[in-house]
Amino acid sequence: MRYLAGTDSVHTTAAICDYLDDRATADDEVAVVSIAPPDDPAAERDSQEALNVAPVRLTAIGSVETHLREGEPAAELLAAAGESDADEIVIGAHGGSPKATADVGSTARAVLANAARPVVVVPVPDL
Structure with a gap:
């Protein structure tokens, strides 16, 4: 199974990892995507931190890739889902x-x- 996980924070990534922990296996692939607005260093830093959580939390999954993208979040997530054939x-x-x-x-x-x-x-979860 191929999953595309869209995240914008470490909290969202953690919630997604909790969901995948119960479902994904060593035969599955997970592509984690975070979208940061161009020319926003703080948002890019937050996005990168969100991406860093997934490989650490999803060690039992066969393949975990992370991607930082720019653009409109929904459009980028849908495009990434198509590109990865999620x-x-x-x-x-x-x-x-x-x-x-x-x-x-x-x-x-x-x-x-x-x-x-x-x-x-x-x-x-509420913070």
């Missing part, structure tokens, strides 16, 4: 920032509305 997209319900709400965020809504493959939305 069987399933896994995203957080909302951003992992302290200002995030319990509601499904705009990126998750856009991915759900436009994905041509299954999408799993995992809850991100």
Whole structure:
């Protein structure tokens, strides 16, 4: 199985890893993608930190790759899912920032509305 995990924070990555821990196996592949706006060093740093969590947490998975991209998050996640031929997209319900709400965020809504493959939305714990 091929999973595409979309993240924007260490908290979102941790929630996605918790979900994958119960499902993914040594035969599976996980591509973890984080999208940072261009010319925003703080966002790029946060995205890179979010990506660093996955290989450490998903050591039992056959293959874990991380990718930092720029652009509009939903569009980039959908493009990455197509490029990797993902069987399933896994995203957080909302951003992992302290200002995030319990509601499904705009990126998750856009991915759900436009994905041509299954999408799993995992809850991100309140900080």
